[in-house]
Amino acid sequence: MKSHAGLSRSTPFAHTYSIVARDPHSGEMGVAVQSHWFSVGSIVAWGEAGVGVVATQALVRVSYGPQGLTLMRAGVPAPAALQALLSADDEREVRQVAMLDAKGRVAVHTGSRCVAEAGHKLGEGFSAQANMMASSTVWGAMAEAYQRTEGDLAERLMAALEAAQAEGGDLRGQQSACLLVVAAERTDQPWEGVRVNLRVDDHPQPLGELRRLLTVHRAYDWMNRGDALLGMGDTQAAMQAYRRAAALLPENEEILFWQAVTLADLGRLEEALPVFQDVFRRNPLWKVMVKRLPPAGLMRSGPEVIEKITGSTNE
Numbered sequence: 001m002k003s004h005a006g007l008s009r010s011t012p013f014a015h016t017y018s019i020v021a022r023d024p025h026s027g028e029m030g031v032a033v034q035s036h037w038f039s040v041g042s043i044v045a046w047g048e049a050g051v052g053v054v055a056t057q058a059l060v061r062v063s064y065g066p067q068g069l070t071l072m073r074a075g076v077p078a079p080a081a082l083q084a085l086l087s088a089d090d091e092r093e094v095r096q097v098a099m100l101d102a103k104g105r106v107a108v109h110t111g112s113r114c115v116a117e118a119g120h121k122l123g124e125g126f127s128a129q130a131n132m133m134a135s136s137t138v139w140g141a142m143a144e145a146y147q148r149t150e151g152d153l154a155e156r157l158m159a160a161l162e163a164a165q166a167e168g169g170d171l172r173g174q175q176s177a178c179l180l181v182v183a184a185e186r187t188d189q190p191w192e193g194v195r196v197n198l199r200v201d202d203h204p205q206p207l208g209e210l211r212r213l214l215t216v217h218r219a220y221d222w223m224n225r226g227d228a229l230l231g232m233g234d235t236q237a238a239m240q241a242y243r244r245a246a247a248l249l250p251e252n253e254e255i256l257f258w259q260a261v262t263l264a265d266l267g268r269l270e271e272a273l274p275v276f277q278d279v280f281r282r283n284p285l286w287k288v289m290v291k292r293l294p295p296a297g298l299m300r301s302g303p304e305v306i307e308k309i310t311g312s313t314n315e
Contacts, residue, residue: 015115015132015172016040017164018055019142020100022125023153027184028195029053029100032157034177034210036170039201041178049193050186052078052101058114058131059094072101079107096120098127102184117171123147128160134168141167154181154196154214161207177206179214219248223255226262235266253279257286261293264309265300276309 016035022028031045031053046065047053052072056064064085071081078101086092086109093111096118100106108120108127118131121143128142145163149156157179165174181196198213200206226241242259249255257279263272279286287310293299294306301309 016044016057016170017128017130017133017138017142017161018044018057018098019126019128019146019157019160020053020055020098020106021127021146021153021157021160022100022102022104022106023156024104024125026153027102028153028181029102029184030153030157030179030181030196031055032161032177032179033057034161034165034169034174034207036172036175038176039199040176041180041199041201045178045180047180047182047194048073049183049190050102051182052099053180053182054100055098055129056095057129058096058111058118059091061089061091061095064095064097064099068097068099072099077101077103078105082107082109096129096131098129100125100127128164130164132171133164134171138164138167138169154179157181158211158214161210165207174204174206176201176203177210179210215248216252219245219252219255221245222248223258226259230262238262253282253286257289261290261299264305269305269308273309280310 016033018031018033020031029047029052031047033040033044033055043060043062044055044057046069048069051069054065054068056062067085068081071084072078078099082097082099093113096110096114098108104125106125106127108122108129110118110120110129114131117133117136119136119139120127120129121139123143126146128139130138141163142160146156146160149159177200179196179198183193183195187193196217198210198217200209203209222241222245226238229238229241245255246259256275260272260275290309291306294301
């Protein structure tokens with residue numbers, strides 16, 4: 001923490017670049033951020049399904065996050081919510097804050113005392129903002145990348161961060177990053193409304209690591225879809241989902257293992273055995289795991305099948 005112009009030493013010094021946006025097709029909302037500050041996502045990025053998202057940065061007043069969400073949850077449009085909080089903040093000129101609500105209304109404030117280079121670019125359903133940048137072109141590049149990139153909201157937000165870094169990014173360098181995407185509809189079970197929630201708290205190349213984590217997230221999402229499809233009895237679609245997961249992370253033992261378990265339980269043992277063999281070569285402890293699954297009710301295969309599976313490597 002740093003002191004700044006008489007501000008409390010408890011004020012986080014999260015000078016950074018970020019973007020808030022709403023996908024017009026899915027209605028999903030997201031916020032993404034990178035900074036040369038430890039664990040930037042824990043103080044800058046806020047979001048709630050069916051409500052909105054907030055990025056609060058520069059000389060951070062963290063309360064803009066939860067208080068902004070509270071106002072938007074009560075039906076206050078994002079521009080009015082931001083104005084209400086700014087009007088009550090005597091130090092608003094050192095703040096940079098963006099808010100976006102579930103209807104796509106968006107507002108942003110860059111205080112006159114934010115450290116240069118500082119500014120923002122407001123667009124239809126999004127806002128890109130940055131301060132203490134190496135170049136004044138950062139936020140414009142973010143907006144352009146977000147608008148031209150195809151794919152889901154997470155991909156477009158990620159592209160905006162990468163474009164910012166390509167323009168020089170944070171004058172101090174890189175340290176942490178965050179990507180948060182929430183659903184369009186409210187839910188009584190908030191954890192179900194979180195689509196993506198990835199954080200890199202301390203890393204020499206946080207955007208590269210965040211990109212890697214997004215790929216891992218997509219792979220596990222496909223695996224979860226496969227499980228859901230299998231539960232609905234759509235075996236063919238489930239196996240396609242499992243294959244997509246494995247294609248994204250071919251080095252991941254976990255995904256391959258559960259794909260093989262599913263094949264075995266479907267009676268497709270000849271297809272399962274080479275996959276098990278590959279996994280066991282990488283880590284023999286998966287043999288112990290497969291033996292423990294039937295007693296736990298996580299695998300239907302009987303003792304003879306388990307014996308074939310665990311004897312499928314030459315040791």
